[in-house]
Amino acid sequence: MEVxxxxxxxxxxxxxxxxxxxxxxxxKELEELKLDYDTxxxxxxxxxxxKISDSVKKAxxxxxxxxxxxxxxxxxxxKMLREAYTNKSARGMLTNAIEIYADxxxxxxxxxxxxxxxxxxxxxxxxxxxxxFSEKAKxxxxxxxxxxxxxxxxxxxxxKLFDKIISELNEVTHTGSLKKGFNKYKEEFExxxxxEKITVGEYKVLxxxxxxxxxxxxxxxRFVKNIRAMVNITNKTNKNNMKKITWKLAEAYAITSIPDAxxxxxxxxxxxxxxxxxxxxxxxxxxxxxxxxYALVR
Numbered sequence: 001m002e003v004x005x006x007x008x009x010x011x012x013x014x015x016x017x018x019x020x021x022x023x024x025x026x027x028k029e030l031e032e033l034k035l036d037y038d039t040x041x042x043x044x045x046x047x048x049x050x051k052i053s054d055s056v057k058k059a060x061x062x063x064x065x066x067x068x069x070x071x072x073x074x075x076x077x078x079k080m081l082r083e084a085y086t087n088k089s090a091r092g093m094l095t096n097a098i099e100i101y102a103d104x105x106x107x108x109x110x111x112x113x114x115x116x117x118x119x120x121x122x123x124x125x126x127x128x129x130x131x132x133f134s135e136k137a138k139x140x141x142x143x144x145x146x147x148x149x150x151x152x153x154x155x156x157x158x159x160k161l162f163d164k165i166i167s168e169l170n171e172v173t174h175t176g177s178l179k180k181g182f183n184k185y186k187e188e189f190e191x192x193x194x195x196e197k198i199t200v201g202e203y204k205v206l207x208x209x210x211x212x213x214x215x216x217x218x219x220x221x222r223f224v225k226n227i228r229a230m231v232n233i234t235n236k237t238n239k240n241n242m243k244k245i246t247w248k249l250a251e252a253y254a255i256t257s258i259p260d261a262x263x264x265x266x267x268x269x270x271x272x273x274x275x276x277x278x279x280x281x282x283x284x285x286x287x288x289x290x291x292x293x294y295a296l297v298r
Contacts, residue, residue: 023147026140027085029133030100031078036128039068042114042121051118055201060114062271063205066264067110074103074133081140090148090296094246097141098288102254102281104134106261113212113262145247150295151240161294162235165245168287169228172221172280182214185275189266192273206266206273213259220256220280227252242295246288253284 046052046060077100084092107130111121122129153161189195189210195203227248234241260277267274 023140023143024085026136026143027078027082029136030074030140031082033071033075033078033133034128035130037123039064039071041123042067042119045119045121046114049117049119053201055199056117056205057201058199059202059205059265060117060119062268063110063114063209063265065268066261067107067114069264070103070107070110070261074100074107077103090144090298091292093144094148094288094292094296097137097144098250098253098285101134101137101141101250102257104130104137105254106258108134109212109216109258110261113209141250142247145243145250148297149243149246149291150297151242153240153242153295157294159235161290162231164290165231165249165287166228166235168283168290169224169231171283172224181278182217185210185213188275189273194272198271202271206271209262209265213262216255216258216262217278217280220252220258223248223252223255224280224284242291246291246295249284249288249291253281253288256280256284 042064043061046057046064049057052060077096081093081096081100084096111130114121189207198206227245230241230248231245233239234245256278260281263275263277265271
């Protein structure tokens with residue numbers, strides 16, 4: 001099922017038959033975020049792996065610590081989503097559905113990072129995976145957008161809203177300055193006095209994490225530019241794309257939140273290699289908050 005088409009084609013004030021039941025079902029599952037195994041299983045697989053050096057293991061265990069924190073964050077957001085549903089808070093449901101989706105995106109990025117070192121992050125017998133939860137978070141977000149975001153906003157509100165969204169997206173760093181910023185990151189990374197204290201294996205893992213930060217920021221930046229173009233076109237026409245724009249902004253927020261997970265690895269108590277972070281995700285979320293102000297079903 002294509003997400004964008006589903007968001008576009010769903011009626012603005014109606015929930016298709018069955019989606020109401022799915023919503024509460026998914027919310028309950030996301031609230032518990034119950035896996036069929038303890039994530040500490042990952043640490044055992046890291047520690048007992050014969051394919052990587054002890055120094056690489058040290059760095060990957062720090063990656064696991066960040067992953068575990070994100071799992072706890074997602075569980076907290078799941079409880080907040082359930083409370084918002086109980087209290088019939090459209091804004092609370094949209095915000096928390098986006099945050100859970102973003103947390104699970106980050107969890108899966110960290111999981112893939114660990115897997116890239118030939119570490120199995122899920123046992124073969126496991127029935128429920130982070131990928132399954134990510135799909136449920138995605139479906140939950142789509143249902144919430146379909147149900148609570150209005151496509152038909154008054155012309156006066158539409159102009160104000162789009163001006164505010166475009167203003168936020170215009171604040172996003174351009175590709176040139178992003179490239180320049182990462183060159184500075186690389187220099188700071190190489191010159192950091194704590195680098196001398198870590199092993200070669202740890203250094204390579206952290207260097208790879210830094211490269212992934214750049215990858216996800218660059219990917220997210222392209223996403224934001226496409227949204228800005230879409231909003232500009234919609235602003236000049238009579239099209240009602242508010243659901244689609246909300247979905248795109250949520251996806252941009254999730255993608256540009258992933259670098260924070262890798263920043264957390266670098267800036268952990270163990271390594272203390274910290275950088276000023278780009279605010280792409282913040283601007284995307286602020287744009288969503290404007291939609292919550294102007295285009296939610298009350």
